[in-house]
Structures are given as C-alpha cells and as structure tokens.
Amino acid sequence: MADFRMPALGADMDTGKVVQWLVSPGDTVRSGDVIAVVETHKGAIDVECFLEGVIDDLAALDVELPVGALLAHVRAPGEAIATGPAPACATAAAPPAPRPAPPASEVTLPAAPASPSSDRARISPAARRRAKELGVDPTRLQGTGTDGALTVADVELAAVRRAPGAPSRKGGFDPAQMRLAIAAAMSRSKREIPHYYLTATIDFGPASAWLAAYNGCRDPADRLLPAVLLLKATAVALAEVPQLNGFHEDGAYRPGAGIHVGWAIALRGGGLVAPALRDADRLPLPALMASLRDLIGRARASGLRSSELTDPTITVTSLGDRGAESVLGVIYPPQVAIVGFGRVVERPWVVDGALVVRPLVVATLAADHRCSDGRLGGQFLAALDRALQSPEQL
Amino acid sequence: MNEQAVRKLTAEILAGIAPEADLATVTDSEDLREALDLDSMDFLNFAIALGEKTGIKIPEADMGHLRTLKGLLAYLVR
Numbered sequence: 001m002a003d004f005r006m007p008a009l010g011a012d013m014d015t016g017k018v019v020q021w022l023v024s025p026g027d028t029v030r031s032g033d034v035i036a037v038v039e040t041h042k043g044a045i046d047v048e049c050f051l052e053g054v055i056d057d058l059a060a061l062d063v064e065l066p067v068g069a070l071l072a073h074v075r076a077p078g079e080a081i082a083t084g085p086a087p088a089c090a091t092a093a094a095p096p097a098p099r100p101a102p103p104a105s106e107v108t109l110p111a112a113p114a115s116p117s118s119d120r121a122r123i124s125p126a127a128r129r130r131a132k133e134l135g136v137d138p139t140r141l142q143g144t145g146t147d148g149a150l151t152v153a154d155v156e157l158a159a160v161r162r163a164p165g166a167p168s169r170k171g172g173f174d175p176a177q178m179r180l181a182i183a184a185a186m187s188r189s190k191r192e193i194p195h196y197y198l199t200a201t202i203d204f205g206p207a208s209a210w211l212a213a214y215n216g217c218r219d220p221a222d223r224l225l226p227a228v229l230l231l232k233a234t235a236v237a238l239a240e241v242p243q244l245n246g247f248h249e250d251g252a253y254r255p256g257a258g259i260h261v262g263w264a265i266a267l268r269g270g271g272l273v274a275p276a277l278r279d280a281d282r283l284p285l286p287a288l289m290a291s292l293r294d295l296i297g298r299a300r301a302s303g304l305r306s307s308e309l310t311d312p313t314i315t316v317t318s319l320g321d322r323g324a325e326s327v328l329g330v331i332y333p334p335q336v337a338i339v340g341f342g343r344v345v346e347r348p349w350v351v352d353g354a355l356v357v358r359p360l361v362v363a364t365l366a367a368d369h370r371c372s373d374g375r376l377g378g379q380f381l382a383a384l385d386r387a388l389q390s391p392e393q394l
Numbered sequence: 395m396n397e398q399a400v401r402k403l404t405a406e407i408l409a410g411i412a413p414e415a416d417l418a419t420v421t422d423s424e425d426l427r428e429a430l431d432l433d434s435m436d437f438l439n440f441a442i443a444l445g446e447k448t449g450i451k452i453p454e455a456d457m458g459h460l461r462t463l464k465g466l467l468a469y470l471v472r
Binding site for chain 1: 398411413426431433434435438439441442445448451452453454455
C-alpha cells in the first residue's frame with residue numbers, strides 16, 4: 001500500500017487544503033490522474049497522483065494540512081485489503097474500472113474557490129471530463145445519481161440550460177496569502193543564493209521581421225507573440241549550456257531532466273506564478289504558442305496542475321510590450337538561474353560601422369554562484385543572442 | 395454592426411479577459427491596454443474573440459484599430 005501525500009507545489013508552499021476529491025473510495029487511479037483539488041496560496045490546483053491502484057481513506061475536506069501529510073492510501077492492483085480501521089464496505093464493493101489518463105494537453109476546468117458552507121456533490125470521472133469539455137462548473141450543479149452524485153446527463157443538461165455569455169473567471173487565490181508566500185520564497189533566495197548578474201542587449205530586428213512576415217497572413221488565433229521566440233531561444237540556449245538548467249539541493253547541483261521552463265505569469269489582483277512549459281526546447285513554435293496561451297489562461301483561472309508547479313528547471317520572466325526595459329530576477333529556489341527580458345524598444349544601433357535604428361531587447365541572467373560562474377553565464381547569453389539572430393531555425 | 399452592438403460586444407469580451415475592469419470608466423480615445431492593464435496575450439485573445447464573434451478577418455496590420463473604443467467603432471461600425 002502506498003501513501004498519497006500533500007505535495008509541495010513549490011518552495012513557497014507549507015500547507016494546503018483539499019477542497020474537492022475527484023475520486024471516491026474504491027476508485028481505481030492511474031498514474032497522472034487528477035484526483036483532488038487542493039487550495040494553496042497560488043489558488044486551487046488540480047493535483048495529480050502518480051500512483052496506481054485502488055484509492056481509499058481519503059482525507060477530510062477543508063482542513064489545512066502541512067506538506068507531506070497523508071491524504072489517502074493507494075492499494076496496488078491485486079493487493080489485499082488492509083486490516084485496518086477503515087470500514088470494509090467502503091473498499092470491497094466498488095469494482096475497479098480502468099480509467100484512461102487525461103491527455104497532457106487537456107484543459108482542466110477552473111476549480112471553485114472553497115466555501116465552507118457549500119455542499120460538495122460527488123461527480124463521476126466521466127461526468128467531470130464532460131464538464132471540462134462543456135465548460136460547466138460541476139460544483140454548482142445538483143446531481144441526480146446515487147447519493148446525489150453528478151452524472152454525465154446532469155452535466156449535459158446544465159450545459160444546455162446555461163445562458164450564453166462570457167465565461168466567468170474565478171479568483172481562487174488570496175492575494176495577501178500569495179504575497180506572504182512570495183516573500184518567504186524570495187527572502188530565502190536572497191538569504192541563501194549568492195546571485196551574480198549578467199546583461200546583454202540583443203538585436204531583435206531579425207526576430208521582429210520574421211514575426212511580421214509570419215503573422216501578416218495569419219488569423220489572430222494562429223499568430224505568434226514575440227514572447228514565444230524569447231522562450232524558445234532561451235530553451236535552445238539552455239540545451240547548449242545545461243549547467244544553468246537544474247537545481248541546487250543538499251549542497252550540490254542536480255541537472256534538470258529536460259528543459260522545463262517556468263514562465264512567470266502575473267495574476268490579476270496581484271501575485272505571480274511560474275508554471276512549467278515542458279520540453280520547451282523541443283516544441284515547434286506554433287505548439288509552444290498554444291501551450292503558452294493555455295498555460296496563461298489556466299494560471300489566471302486557477303486551473304493549474306500540480307506537476308506544472310513542481311516541474312520547472314529554470315524561470316523566465318518577460319515583461320512584455322508595456323513593461324520596463326530590463327529586469328534582474330530573483331532566483332526561485334532550488335532552481336539555479338532566472339532569465340529576464342525587458343520590453344522590445346527601438347534604439348540607435350551600430351551595424352557594420354553605420355548608425356541604424358533597431359528593435360532591441362535587454363536579456364539578463366541571474367544565476368547561482370554556487371553552481372556556475374560569469375564566464376558560463378556569458379556563454380549562455382551569447383547562445384541566446386545567436387538563437388534570436390536565426391528565428392527561422394527556432 | 396451598429397455602434398451599440400460594437401460597444402456591447404467589446405464589453406462582453408473584455409469582461410471575460412479582465413473581469414475586475416469597469417469599461418464604463420474608459421473613455422473612447424483611451425488605450426484599452428493601458429486602461430485595463432492588458433498584456434500582449436490578453437490583447438491577442440481580445441482580437442481572436444472579436445474575429446470569432448463578428449466573422450471579420452482581422453489582419454495583423456489592422457491590430458492598431460483595436461486599441462481604443464474610438465478605433466473599434468471606426469473599424470467595425472458599418
């Protein structure tokens with residue numbers, strides 16, 4: 001029997017609260033299934049379980065629990081039922097029905113913010129999936145199934161009855177709590193990590209021209225933002241200089257398995273979250289753009305998955321077209337580097353001895369001196385510059 | 395679309411992107427990105443939704459018209 005515990009969704013999380021179970025005792029879970037909604041200072045997060053078997057002994061809802069607290073037991077397939085205090089009827093009856101793991105690209109439904117008084121209905125996995133597809137909030141529905149459980153039919157009926165209009169976006173996080181958590185993580189970073197900083201001004205002309213040609217003939221939905229080129233170029237440069245892509249743990253550097261770029265996303269109402277775009281060095285630009293759009297949408301709607309908060313191997317903060325000219329970041333521990341991009345600005349620039357006007361972007365690197373030196377950081381910024389001079393190869 | 399319809403559609407789409415924003419406080423010539431704190435992804439999502447709801451193909455070169463209510467009215471009212 002394995003224990004499913006409260007995950008640590010980043011260095012700044014101490015406690016969390018299960019606000020919804022998406023499985024019932026006796027359900028079969030597969031590795032990667034989203035099985036619970038946990039409320040954290042980053043909002044409500046869809047928590048995946050990487051165990052396989054029959055789940056039981058679910059922890060109570062709405063109780064603040066520390067990271068590592070026992071949330072449920074998962075019995076391996078074929079394993080005998082434990083002779084414990086758990087009531088036998090809770091586990092013996094339900095036949096284990098195999099459920100397909102959700103595809104990685106599936107958009108998860110924004111989870112409802114916790115409200116202690118609300119009566120949380122059970123929902124079958126099939127109904128939950130249907131609710132996601134239809135954009136229906138299952139927590140607002142009255143179920144007609146056994147014990148008031150929501151069925152696929154309930155969800156479909158609700159979708160038909162729903163008045164047309166703009167989808168609502170829920171806050172789902174407490175700005176004051178998030179500020180405390182950011183303060184704790186950044187204080188730890190400044191206290192423990194000997195940062196060094198490097199800056200490079202990069203000619204964004206070739207990238208701008210390539211983007212204009214690419215976007216000119218496309219529908220808005222198929223266009224690329226400059227941010228995607230910056231993201232891909234960073235990932236490609238990290239493949240060349242992998243010493244900046246990983247973690248400092250227990251006094252030593254541990255390289256990341258894959259380049260999973262944490263993309264800093266500002267949340268409305270204040271606060272910041274930097275979920276992972278997995279394998280950013282390998283995704284083609286249109287796919288990366290789609291992932292980024294999806295990720296930003298879910299980050300702001302409290303629809304992030306737990307693995308997206310634990311996977312990043314580095315952070316990128318891009319200030320966008322209305323931001324400042326440059327940013328020197330604070331490393332998110334235990335990562336060892338953060339890359340910053342300012343706003344693209346038109347400035348005088350010298351090309352072949354002549355003064356010209358060019359779009360420029362200031363790229364910065366803040367890195368952990370316990371793991372690397374400025375020479376290596378310089379190599380990274382040079383690789384980044386090279387990548388942005390050949391946007392057609394990104 | 396008439397002016398009323400353009401204003402209503404704009405308000406509906408922006409309510410989905412910036413739920414806390416009050417479009418009633420934004421003047422016709424104010425830059426929506428500044429007034430409602432829209433980043434480039436928000437603004438792209440605005441253009442995508444506008445194209446979907448109106449059926450109009452919005453080329454990249456016309457994006458500037460979308461920045462103010464005044465520009466939107468000139469661009470969309472027929």
